[in-house]
Amino acid sequence: MTALVLDRVTKNFGAKRAVDELSFSVADGQVFGFLGGNGAGKTTSLRMVLDIIRPDSGSISVLGRAPGRDNARALGFLPEERGLYRSMTALDTIAYFGQLKGMTTGDARREGKALLERFGLGADARTKVEKLSKGMAQKVQLAAAIVNAPRLVILDEPFSGLDPVNQGLLEDEVLRLARAGATVIFSTHVMQHAERLCDRLLLIARGKKVFEGTQDEARGALPARLSIVSQKSPVGAAGVARAEPEGVADAGGWQRWRVQLSPGSQAGSVLEAFTQSGFALRQFDERRPSLHDAFIHLVGPQEVPA
Numbered sequence: 001m002t003a004l005v006l007d008r009v010t011k012n013f014g015a016k017r018a019v020d021e022l023s024f025s026v027a028d029g030q031v032f033g034f035l036g037g038n039g040a041g042k043t044t045s046l047r048m049v050l051d052i053i054r055p056d057s058g059s060i061s062v063l064g065r066a067p068g069r070d071n072a073r074a075l076g077f078l079p080e081e082r083g084l085y086r087s088m089t090a091l092d093t094i095a096y097f098g099q100l101k102g103m104t105t106g107d108a109r110r111e112g113k114a115l116l117e118r119f120g121l122g123a124d125a126r127t128k129v130e131k132l133s134k135g136m137a138q139k140v141q142l143a144a145a146i147v148n149a150p151r152l153v154i155l156d157e158p159f160s161g162l163d164p165v166n167q168g169l170l171e172d173e174v175l176r177l178a179r180a181g182a183t184v185i186f187s188t189h190v191m192q193h194a195e196r197l198c199d200r201l202l203l204i205a206r207g208k209k210v211f212e213g214t215q216d217e218a219r220g221a222l223p224a225r226l227s228i229v230s231q232k233s234p235v236g237a238a239g240v241a242r243a244e245p246e247g248v249a250d251a252g253g254w255q256r257w258r259v260q261l262s263p264g265s266q267a268g269s270v271l272e273a274f275t276q277s278g279f280a281l282r283q284f285d286e287r288r289p290s291l292h293d294a295f296i297h298l299v300g301p302q303e304v305p306a
Contacts, residue, residue, distance in 0.1 A: 001028045001064065002064075003030070005059075005060070008021050009022045017207055019041045022041070022204070029183055033186060033197065033200070034187040036187075038189060040205055043187065048067065050075070050154065076150035076153040076182075078145040078158050080157040086128065087128060088129055090127055091112050093129060094112035094115065095147075097147060101147075115147060116143060121139055121140070153182050155184065155186035167193070191290065191295060201214075219294050224261040226270070226284065227256065230279065237270070238269075239269060
């Protein structure tokens with residue numbers, strides 16, 4: 001089953017087109033990254049999935065249904081703008097959201113306690129939200145989003161404002177949800193989180209889809225790159241499109257070069273050509289492009305997230 005499908009979805013706010021003919025799908029059980037810079041259209045798209053706002057055109061299917069209240073019990077949502085009832089305790093907050101999603105009071109409180117323990121907040125179950133640190137409150141909001149064991153979890157910029165320790169906890173929770181069979185969709189402008197978590201991803205810029213696929217497919221859109229150490233420039237060698245020196249040559253004339261291969265050229269064939277031509281090498285490494293590199297290549301440097 002496909003957990004989510006958007007088909008040619010468009011949303012305008014006055015003269016501004018926030019989402020432009022956006023189409024993509026997310027299969028059951030995937031961790032799906034929704035990546036783009038600030039203002040790219042990520043939050044608007046997710047709000048349409050949740051029926052908070054309606055598209056101007058196009059269609060959306062959520063767990064086989066149109067967006068709406070019928071999906072509430074199967075969904076978990078962590079909004080970018082965090083908001084909790086400050087006078088409620090941590091446990092009461094989680095239990096309240098669980099009841100809104102159809103859980104009994106007993107089940108909601110029992111699962112809420114288990115989540116607080118897992119998140120290191122067991123001793124703070126009866127502490128009011130207003131007394132919690134920002135990081136602790138974000139854990140409570142995450143617990144409130146997943147207390148009902150949702151089939152589809154949507155996290156909008158979930159890592160924003162978290163320290164490295166709590167970012168790691170959240171990454172672990174995303175993976176735990178996926179192992180339990182949930183589909184997880186999260187938006188982010190931080191590529192490192194997507195690299196560690198995503199099965200598939202979507203890159204969006206100015207409301208338009210610019211890429212959908214696996215990380216390897218995204219990286220494959222870039223020309224292959226090498227790092228070599230040689231005594232002369234590799235420019236002109238078979239398969240080499242461009243080369244730039246890095247640092248300065250040593251006393252023996254050995255210089256490190258950053259090499260971009262010609263389209264279709266492979267590192268192995270270039271190494272073989274070097275060997276056959278007697279091109280002297282001290283080091284030869286293939287450089288694996290990062291997801292950030294792929295983002296820049298696919299959407300352009302002007303759209304690189306801050």
